[in-house]
Amino acid sequence: MSDTLDVGVRPPTRDERLTEQSLPARILVRPEVGALVGAIGVYILFFAVAEPFRGLDALATILYAGSTLGIPAVGVALLMIGGEFDLSTGVAVTSSALVASMFSFQLTANLWVGIAVSLLVALCIGWLNGYLVIRTGIPSFLVTLAMFLMLQGLNLAVTKIITGNVASPNISDMEGFDSARKIFAQEWSIGGANLRISVLWWLLFVALATWVLLRTRIGNWIFAVGGAAHSARGVGVPVNRVKIGLFMTVSALTWFTGMNLLFSFNSVQSGEGVGNEFLYIIAAVIGGCLLTGGHGSAVGAAIGAFIFGMTTQGIVYAGWNPDWFKFFLGAMLLAATLLNLWVRRRTEVTE
Amino acid sequence: MSDTTATGTRTPLLRLTGCAKHYGNIIALTGVDLEVCAGEVTCVLGDNGAGKSTLIKIISGMHQHDAGTYEVEGEPVRFASPRDALDRGIATVYQDLAVVPLMPVWRNFFLGSEKRKGFGPFSRLDVDLMRRTTKSELAAMGIDLRDVDQPIGTLSGGERQCVAIARAVYFGAKVLILDEPTAALGVKQAGVVLRYIVQARERGLGVVFITHNPHHAYPIGDRFLILNRGRSIGYHTKDEITREELTSLMAGGAELEQLSHELEQAATAAANGAASPSDAAGTTGRTAPAAEKEEAK
Ligand SMILES: Nc1ncnc2c1ncn2[C@@H]1O[C@H](COP(=O)(O)OP(=O)(O)OP(=O)(O)O)[C@@H](O)[C@H]1O
Ligand SMILES: [Mg+2]
Numbered sequence: 001m002s003d004t005l006d007v008g009v010r011p012p013t014r015d016e017r018l019t020e021q022s023l024p025a026r027i028l029v030r031p032e033v034g035a036l037v038g039a040i041g042v043y044i045l046f047f048a049v050a051e052p053f054r055g056l057d058a059l060a061t062i063l064y065a066g067s068t069l070g071i072p073a074v075g076v077a078l079l080m081i082g083g084e085f086d087l088s089t090g091v092a093v094t095s096s097a098l099v100a101s102m103f104s105f106q107l108t109a110n111l112w113v114g115i116a117v118s119l120l121v122a123l124c125i126g127w128l129n130g131y132l133v134i135r136t137g138i139p140s141f142l143v144t145l146a147m148f149l150m151l152q153g154l155n156l157a158v159t160k161i162i163t164g165n166v167a168s169p170n171i172s173d174m175e176g177f178d179s180a181r182k183i184f185a186q187e188w189s190i191g192g193a194n195l196r197i198s199v200l201w202w203l204l205f206v207a208l209a210t211w212v213l214l215r216t217r218i219g220n221w222i223f224a225v226g227g228a229a230h231s232a233r234g235v236g237v238p239v240n241r242v243k244i245g246l247f248m249t250v251s252a253l254t255w256f257t258g259m260n261l262l263f264s265f266n267s268v269q270s271g272e273g274v275g276n277e278f279l280y281i282i283a284a285v286i287g288g289c290l291l292t293g294g295h296g297s298a299v300g301a302a303i304g305a306f307i308f309g310m311t312t313q314g315i316v317y318a319g320w321n322p323d324w325f326k327f328f329l330g331a332m333l334l335a336a337t338l339l340n341l342w343v344r345r346r347t348e349v350t351e
Numbered sequence: 352m353s354d355t356t357a358t359g360t361r362t363p364l365l366r367l368t369g370c371a372k373h374y375g376n377i378i379a380l381t382g383v384d385l386e387v388c389a390g391e392v393t394c395v396l397g398d399n400g401a402g403k404s405t406l407i408k409i410i411s412g413m414h415q416h417d418a419g420t421y422e423v424e425g426e427p428v429r430f431a432s433p434r435d436a437l438d439r440g441i442a443t444v445y446q447d448l449a450v451v452p453l454m455p456v457w458r459n460f461f462l463g464s465e466k467r468k469g470f471g472p473f474s475r476l477d478v479d480l481m482r483r484t485t486k487s488e489l490a491a492m493g494i495d496l497r498d499v500d501q502p503i504g505t506l507s508g509g510e511r512q513c514v515a516i517a518r519a520v521y522f523g524a525k526v527l528i529l530d531e532p533t534a535a536l537g538v539k540q541a542g543v544v545l546r547y548i549v550q551a552r553e554r555g556l557g558v559v560f561i562t563h564n565p566h567h568a569y570p571i572g573d574r575f576l577i578l579n580r581g582r583s584i585g586y587h588t589k590d591e592i593t594r595e596e597l598t599s600l601m602a603g604g605a606e607l608e609q610l611s612h613e614l615e616q617a618a619t620a621a622a623n624g625a626a627s628p629s630d631a632a633g634t635t636g637r638t639a640p641a642a643e644k645e646e647a648k
Contacts, residue, residue, distance in 0.1 A: 215475045217465045220454075224462055227451035234413060234449035235518075236434040236463035294453045 031288025032300035034339040038286065038332060039303050039310070046314035053317040060193040066309030067202035069279050070302050071257050074205045075250035077284040077301035081213070082246045083226035083293025084133060084140040088125070088147035089254050090276030095151050096122050096258030097268040098159055101168040104176075111176035119255050125151070126251030130244030152274060159270035172266040184256075185263035198260045202302070205253065209298035222246065227294025282329065283308060286336040307332060362425045363388045364526055364557040365410060365441075369419035372405050379405040380581045382419070386574065387526060387557040392548060394568035395561045396601050397578035403561045404446050406578070407528050410559065411443035412436035437463070442523030446530040448515040452504030456496060457485040459503045460518050488517045493543055508535045516544060520551060527551050528559040533567050545571055565601055569594045577601060595622065 046053045072089050079086055096118045104114030129147055133140045156166070163169060171177060186197035213219035221242045224232035233239045262268055285291065286307060287300025311328045315321075365387040372380040380402040387393045395403050408414040409421065412430030420427055423439055430436050433443070443449075450459045458481075466477040466484075485499045494513050496506075503511060512535050519527055529548070533541040548558055548571055562568050568575065575592060577585040577600045585592075585600050592600075595618035 211475075215478070217467060217474075217476060220458055220462060220465055220476065223454055223458070224451045227453045228449075231445075231447070231449035231451055232462065234411075234433050234443070234445050236432070236437045238432070238434065294451065 031295060031297040032303055033288070034336060035287045035300050035303040035307065038335065039307050042307055042310050042314070042332075046310060046318060050314055050318035053314055055193075056191060057193040058313065058317060060195050060199075062306070062309040062313045063199045063202075064194075064196045064309070065312055066302075066306045067196070067198040068257060068260065069276070069283055069308050070202045070305030071198065071205055071260070072250070072254050072276075073280045073283040073287075073301045073305045074202075074209050074298050075246075075253035076280040077287060077289050077296055077298055078209055078213070078222060079246045079250050080281070080284050080289040080291070081226045081293060081296040082222045082243060083229060084130075084243060084246065085144060085281070086129060086247065086250050087141065087144040087277050088129065088151055089250060089280055090273040090278075091148055091151040091155060092122065092125060092251060092254040092273075093258045093261060093276065094155050094268060094270065094273035095125075096255040097262040098155055098168050098270060100259065101171050101262055101268065102159070102162055104174060105169045105171060106162065108174075111171060111174050111180050113176075115176075115180060115259060118258070119252070122251040122255035122258075123248050126248035127244060129251075130247035133247070134240045134243055148277065155270045155273075166270050168262075168268050168270070170267045171262070177263070180259070181263045184259040201256070201260075202305075206298050206302045213298060218242070218245075223294055225293075279308065282333050286332055288336070288339075304336075363422075364424060365559075366422045366425075367406075367410070367416075367419065368422075370406070370409060370416045370421065371418035372402075372409060372414060373417050378581055380409075380578075383576070383578070383583050384586060385559075385576055387559055388573075389525070389557050390552055390555045391573040392552050392558040392560055392571050393574045393576065394572035395559065395576045395578065396563070396565060396568055396597070398563070398601070400580075401578040402581040403578055404530055405581075407443065407445075407530050407559060407561060410436070410526075411441060411445075411528055413445075434463070437522065440524030441526040441528065442519040443528040444512075444515045444519045444530060444532055446534075448511055450503045450511060450515060453502050455500045456489075456503050456506070456514060457482045457499040460485040460488070460499075460514060460521075464522055484521075488521055489514065492517050492547070493540075509537065509540050512536060513540065513543075516547065520547060523551070523556060526557045526559070528561075530561045531563065532560075533562060533564065541567065563601075565594060565598045569597055595619070 052058055072093065076086060076089060099121050100111070100114040100118035102114075103109070103117050104111045107113075125147065129140070129144055132138065132143045136143070159166065159168060182197075184197070188195045188197075211219075213222060221232065221237045224237050225239045225242045229239050258268075261272075283304035284296065284301040286304035287297065287302065289296030289301065308329075311332075312325060315325055315328075363386040365385070367383060367385040370380060370383045370385075371378070383402075383406060385393065385395075385406070395406060397403050405414070409416045412433040412435050415429055415431075422428065423441075428435075428439075436443070451462065454462070457478075461481045461484075466480050467474050468477045468480075469475050482499050486496065489496055489499075492513050494510055494517075496510075503514060506514070512532065516529065516532055519529070527548075529544075532544050536544060545567060548560055551558055552571075560568065560572065573589055575585070575587050575589070575597060576583060577597070587597075595615060598618055599615055
């Protein structure tokens with residue numbers, strides 16, 4: 001493999017048979033640019049209409065709201081760049097929290113044991129999603145929709161069997177709670193603003209994902225399997241391993257979000273999380289991820305999640321009817337999709 | 352260059368015997384023999400749907416054969432993926448080129464064989480090296496790209512073809528497989544590609560060259576496999592066959608006697624004209640293409 005053939009270097013000659021390249025509008029084609037423009041627009045809007053929106057504490061609240069969506073959205077964006085979907089993410093967050101708390105509670109074990117078991121379960125779910133998609137060739141939309149329904153049922157039924165209730169037991173006095181809370185749900189008060197550790201984790205995950213996407217071999221492979229899986233396989237990319245790995249990454253991040261949820265509130269409702277999967281996907285799409293795969297960025301998805309945070313909080317600060325939130329969501333999704341469509345047209349293959 | 356067995360014959364880099372491939376109930380290929388030796392060009396010819404691409408997909412690890420044997424340097428193999436074939440030094444230019452349209456040219460060039468620097472978790476892509484190499488390798492092929500960062504989907508069909516070929520030449524350590532590399536190209540670029548094949552051969556690579564066009568195959572080929580409807584209808588070394596026979600075989604042999612006859616007549620007419628120098632090349636075998644190459648330089 002390392003042997004390469006040095007072909008006799010001939011002076012480069014301009015070949016008049018080949019057409020001149022139109023320099024691609026590279027700046028505009030950057031996936032996150034549309035989202036950034038949108039974010040600035042939304043920020044200015046709420047800054048103008050809502051006085052409380054301008055404070056530092058409001059920013060901290062927005063960032064926290066952004067992080068709860070943004071952490072799973074990092075994984076969802078990577079998966080979407082890799083050409084697949086996961087609809088089970090919303091309920092998987094709840095499942096992770098339920099497994100961790102109920103496992104430890106039932107066995108009166110240290111919470112860290114439950115946390116580890118929960119991670120293991122999450123990774124297995126991700127692996128199963130990926131394996132089924134690879135093995136059967138059934139679109140991930142369907143496979144993970146089935147997983148979504150099954151997890152939703154399990155969340156409700158198993159919680160009911162174990163606790164006789166719709167919520168997990170309160171774990172705040174259990175062994176390991178304090179140390180786990182420091183990792184997953186620590187809060188600091190800085191100048192009146194309430195900074196949460198999940199915001200820092202979010203930034204770290206986004207930075208890590210960006211580095212992986214743009215500067216590592218795995219990142220190259222993620223773009224390739226999403227852009228043209230068959231071609232990627234032809235040049236030696238382990239397509240199946242990359243895809244399964246992506247599903248497992250999503251699961252790991254939903255697990256993390258579940259832990260954040262659990263250690264912020266000490267207890268979770270078994271019916272929670274339904275519908276959030278769409279919010280993660282929409283954040284990724286607003287951030288410039290193509291639904292068809294092969295294009296997108298983690299930073300874009302983060303900006304998408306930040307727009308969410310701003311909109312949910314901004315509407316409250318502005319004293320508007322929260323019903324407007326859904327309208328905003330729809331309008332932004334439409335705008336983002338149109339922009340993506342345009343990007344796609346710019347780089348369409350001309351066979 | 353190549354290993355020599357006790358009997359003095361060279362072990363081919365690749366040898367297929369009685370290879371067959373089924374797609375469900377469709378028999379795409381059956382009973383095909385093929386050898387590829389170091390420093391030789393093996394041409395595979397045949398009409399559309401004859402099974403040429405199927406054959407090279409077996410060689411390149413994309414598919415597995417259903418019957419027969421496939422040996423690499425005398426050792427029976429069954430590749431699970433193109434990665435395995437690449438690791439044995441077998442590089443392929445697929446008919447559909449196997450490029451990812453939305454990815455930059457340089458990322459496509461190194462896809463699956465990325466150059467990295469740094470260790471362990473800090474191992475990262477050597478972006479500068481890959482950009483420079485892509486630019487210089489393409490320049491060596493006569494393609495002057497303005498920007499190796501543009502998505503490969505924005506290149507013209509011919510340019511994309513050249514990128515795919517340059518990539519395979521760069522990574523093909525022992526065997527280079529080209530599935531109709533000249534099909535999308537103009538006369539001039541096709542000439543460049545043929546010269547590349549000759550160069551690769553001169554450097555001791557085994558080349559498998561698939562084409563529709565006997566006029567591209569004959570001057571540079573050492574062996575010719577002619578496929579028709581999934582079967583081999585002729586496997587000849589250069590000294591056993593003339594350009595005219597090759598052309599007529601390609602047209603379907605005995606099945607299309609009438610057409611074959613017409614073509615023979617046309618070929619004879621052509622032979623009386625301009626084709627006589629290459630006829631001479633045909634009989635002197637391997638030295639002729641080298642001479643052609645010198646001319647080309
Ligand atoms: N994946 C597949 N599934 C079913 N049938 C296939 C598949 N791939 C190829 N075939 C069939 O096998 C036969 C040989 O196809 P192949 O692509 O090898 O032809 P070819 O000689 O490369 O043709 P061309 O010159 O047009 O490229 C064709 O009849 C084709 O329909
Ligand atoms: Mg073909």
